[in-house]
Amino acid sequence: MIKVNALAKSLGADRVPVLKNISFEVHHGEMIAVVGPSGSGKSMLLRCLALRESWDQGTFIIDGTDILKGGMAGRSKLKREWAFLEQNPTLYLNKTAHKNVIIGMAGQTPLFRRVTGMVRSDDYMGAMDVLEELGLLDKAKEKAQNLSGGERQRVAIARALVHGASVILADEPVIGLDPHSADAVLGTLKSLCEKEKMTVITVLPIELAEKHASRIWGISDGEIIFDIRGRRLTMAEKNKL
Numbered sequence: 001m002i003k004v005n006a007l008a009k010s011l012g013a014d015r016v017p018v019l020k021n022i023s024f025e026v027h028h029g030e031m032i033a034v035v036g037p038s039g040s041g042k043s044m045l046l047r048c049l050a051l052r053e054s055w056d057q058g059t060f061i062i063d064g065t066d067i068l069k070g071g072m073a074g075r076s077k078l079k080r081e082w083a084f085l086e087q088n089p090t091l092y093l094n095k096t097a098h099k100n101v102i103i104g105m106a107g108q109t110p111l112f113r114r115v116t117g118m119v120r121s122d123d124y125m126g127a128m129d130v131l132e133e134l135g136l137l138d139k140a141k142e143k144a145q146n147l148s149g150g151e152r153q154r155v156a157i158a159r160a161l162v163h164g165a166s167v168i169l170a171d172e173p174v175i176g177l178d179p180h181s182a183d184a185v186l187g188t189l190k191s192l193c194e195k196e197k198m199t200v201i202t203v204l205p206i207e208l209a210e211k212h213a214s215r216i217w218g219i220s221d222g223e224i225i226f227d228i229r230g231r232r233l234t235m236a237e238k239n240k241l
Contacts, residue, residue, distance in 0.1 A: 150181030
């Protein structure tokens with residue numbers, strides 16, 4: 001279980017509040033969509049959870065471990081087991097989808113493996129299995145530069161799975177994709193939550209949140225103003241955003 005209490009974050013010399021008193025509990029297998037207007041704090045929330053931004057205050061408990069007070073061991077565990085997917089995933093464009101999955105991101109694998117692409121045979125087969133599960137087996141030998149936006153996102157998801165991610169934080173992972181590709185990416189994430197009990201927290205437009213999420217957080221002015229099970233939002237809820 002993930003438990004956050006009273007997360008706050010401010011920016012700039014004037015310490016302008018970006019996140020205010022954010023508190024929640026998340027259980028394994030949930031797919032949570034974060035919705036809200038531009039500048040409401042959605043992306044900052046994900047960056048704080050990924051520890052890409054420092055916290056001004058708050059407690060962050062993962063399966064009983066206090067991450068912020070646990071020193072490097074707690075932070076290292078989070079970085080190993082959590083994956084942060086940005087709008088445009090960072091892939092090695094001159095390497096194949098398969099190699100991107102195996103060698104991972106900076107911090108996941110040794111530098112010499114990222115540079116040379118050298119892999120072990122068990123890594124090879126594990127990556128192929130995950131690519132097949134995500135419908136990308138026919139793209140395994142394609143260079144990343146030749147893949148579509150939706151295919152690149154699924155390669156990033158495969159990379160996270162191969163390297164042991166149990167939680168995925170995705171910041172607008174389908175922005176700019178056509179509706180079919182967007183549904184494919186989100187369908188993949190939803191299936192992982194249902195079948196593998198992964199946890200996904202993702203920033204999405206309202207219509208996609210209503211369609212795919214098991215839970216929806218509405219954020220406005222740095223605060224969670226509603227937390228509901230996945231369904232169509234009422235007009236009153238939309239007007240709060």
